[in-house]
């Protein structure tokens with residue numbers, strides 16, 4: 113199954129669409145979404161999470177249509193989403209907040225509580241499970257957001273800048289986590305960090321001004337970089353070439 117946008121138009125204001133008749137099928141396999149500030153990555157992921165609805169067109173996962181009323185509940189249960197901004201829920205502990213996210217996705221209270229433990233362990237937040245979530249640092253809160261996206265074991269996991277603000281150790285933990293999800297979920301990640309892409313992702317989509325300028329396998333993406341560019345700079349060079357229209 114894949115996430116598919118069909119003839120999708122969406123704008124926050126009338127007459128200035130962020131996405132204009134976009135048709136895009138995300139590649140299967142873990143995919144990284146790149147693009148300049150304001151390109152529409154968060155908007156694309158919010159539509160994919162069914163947090164926003166397209167003005168026209170459809171967003172689908174398999175046979176489910178995110179905006180069709182009879183599909184919406186099932187669609188949302190299949191999707192896990194880390195939004196760009198995570199809000200602590202006042203008064204809740206870290207574990208309660210993760211469990212609450214699971215309960216909102218349809219898990220029983222008991223199951224949500226149990227699964228929250230595992231999700232917090234995966235993002236290495238177990239030690240802070242009893243801390244109030246509003247007391248977390250920015251990077252810790254982001255990791256709680258990742259745990260919330262994982263807690264109900266979604267098939268499609270959309271993560272908006274999951275590594276922004278994470279220290280290098282935690283970025284490594286995140287890389288391992290995405291690897292562990294292979295075979296159980298498809299993960300789509302938006303990021304501005306181009307190092308290590310080849311270690312984590314199988315496919316790349318580059319969005320520029322609401323339109324995909326590249327969609328394909330990571331190897332094909334890296335091969336867009338000039339041959340003289342060193343391995344660790346190839347993703348950045350390929351990206352810069354694409355958004356400047358040089359390749």
Ligand SMILES: Nc1ncnc2c1ncn2[C@@H]1O[C@H](COP(=O)(O)OP(=O)(O)OP(=O)(O)O)[C@@H](O)[C@H]1O
Nearest residue numbers: 124125130147148149150151152153154155156196
């Ligand atoms: N809530 C909003 N109200 C009005 N306009 C918005 C809102 N959110 C985003 N936009 C506009 O929509 C466009 C796409 O924004 P979006 O956040 O999807 O881009 P992005 O690619 O995720 O950017 P970044 O890399 O900076 O996070 C931008 O022009 C932005 O100004």
